[in-house]
Amino acid sequence: MNKNQLTIIKIGGNVIDNPEVLFRFLQDFSTLKTPKILVHGGGKAATRLAVKLGVESIMIDGRRVTNEEMLDVAIMTYAGLCNKKIVAQLQGFNNSAIGLTGADGNSIFSQKRENSTYDYGFVGDVIGINSEWIKKLLDSGITPVFCAITHDKKGQLLNTNADSIAQSLAVGLSSLYNTTLLYCFEKMGVLQDIEDDTSVIENINYNSYQNLKTNNIIHSGMIPKLDNCFEALAQGVENIIISNPEIISNPNQLHTRITL
Numbered sequence: 001m002n003k004n005q006l007t008i009i010k011i012g013g014n015v016i017d018n019p020e021v022l023f024r025f026l027q028d029f030s031t032l033k034t035p036k037i038l039v040h041g042g043g044k045a046a047t048r049l050a051v052k053l054g055v056e057s058i059m060i061d062g063r064r065v066t067n068e069e070m071l072d073v074a075i076m077t078y079a080g081l082c083n084k085k086i087v088a089q090l091q092g093f094n095n096s097a098i099g100l101t102g103a104d105g106n107s108i109f110s111q112k113r114e115n116s117t118y119d120y121g122f123v124g125d126v127i128g129i130n131s132e133w134i135k136k137l138l139d140s141g142i143t144p145v146f147c148a149i150t151h152d153k154k155g156q157l158l159n160t161n162a163d164s165i166a167q168s169l170a171v172g173l174s175s176l177y178n179t180t181l182l183y184c185f186e187k188m189g190v191l192q193d194i195e196d197d198t199s200v201i202e203n204i205n206y207n208s209y210q211n212l213k214t215n216n217i218i219h220s221g222m223i224p225k226l227d228n229c230f231e232a233l234a235q236g237v238e239n240i241i242i243s244n245p246e247i248i249s250n251p252n253q254l255h256t257r258i259t260l
Contacts (some may be wrong), residue, residue, distance in 0.1 A: 006138070006177035007032055010039040010166035012185035015245055016082055017044050025184065025245035026086065030093035032248065035138040035177065037169060038090075038097075041148045041162035042082035046070075049077050062221065066121040066159040074159045075101075078147035087145050097143040102126075102150030103157060105133045108165060110150040110158050124150045124158025126165060129172035167228040167237075174236035181232060183225065183242045189256030190226075190242055192217060200254040206230055229258040 050073045058065040083099040090097035102108030110124030148162040170181040189200035212218040229240045243255035
C-alpha cells in the first residue's frame with residue numbers, strides 16, 4: 001500500500017511566546033501541501049495566567065504539579081487562549097484548521113500518572129489515539145491543532161506533555177501514513193556546546209546518543225525528548241528532525257536528524 005506523507009510538528013513554548021516567530025512559523029506551516037498536524041503546549045502562558053488568578057505554580061524537578069486549580073489554568077490556557085489564537089491565525093493563511101484537546105472525538109486518551117516518585121496531580125500519560133477519526137479529518141483537508149490536554153475516557157481532563165502527544169500521534173498514524181515528526185524549538189538543533197548556537201549535532205543515532213549522555217553533552221530536559229524520539233522510530237515513524245521554526249522554509253539549514 002502506498003501511504004501518503006504526514007507531517008506532525010510540535011512547537012515549544014518559546015515559539016508560542018514570541019508573536020513574530022509564531023506568525024512566521026504559522027505562515028510557513030500553512031504552505032505545507034501534504035496532510036499535517038500541529039501540537040503545542042504553552043507552559044509560560046499558563047504560569048502568567050496562574051499569577052493573575054492567584055494560583056500558585058508548584059514545580060518538582062522542572063515539571064509542573066497539576067492540582068485541581070492548576071488543571072483549570074492549563075485548560076484555559078492551552079485549550080483556550082493559545083489554541084484558538086493559533087487556529088485563528090491559520091485560518092488567516094487559508095488553512096482549514098480545527099483546535100482540539102484529546103477529549104474531542106476521543107482523539108487522544110491517557111491515564112493519570114501513577115507510581116511516580118512524586119504525585120504530579122492531574123497529569124496524563126498517553127495510552128492510545130483514535131487514528132481512524134484523525135485520518136477522517138486529514139482526508140477532509142482539515143489541519144488538527146492539538147493542545148497539551150488529553151482525557152481518561154471517564155470524564156477527566158489531564159495535563160499531558162506535548163512532546164509525548166506528538167510522539168504518540170506520529171506512532172499511532174504511522175501505519176496509515178509515512179510520518180515525519182518535527183520538534184521545533186528556539187535552537188537550530190541539539191547542540192554540542194550550549195553556548196554556541198551553531199554547534200548543531202547533525203545526526204544522532206542510538207549509540208551516539210548513549211555517548212552524548214555519558215559525556216553530559218545531552219542532559220536534563222533533552223533526555224526525555226530524545227527518549228521519545230527513539231521510541232517513535234522503533235515503532236514505525238519514518239523521520240524525526242529537531243530544529244527551529246525556520247526549517248520549514250529552509251530545509252537545508254543546520255538541523256538534527258534522529259535515526260536508530
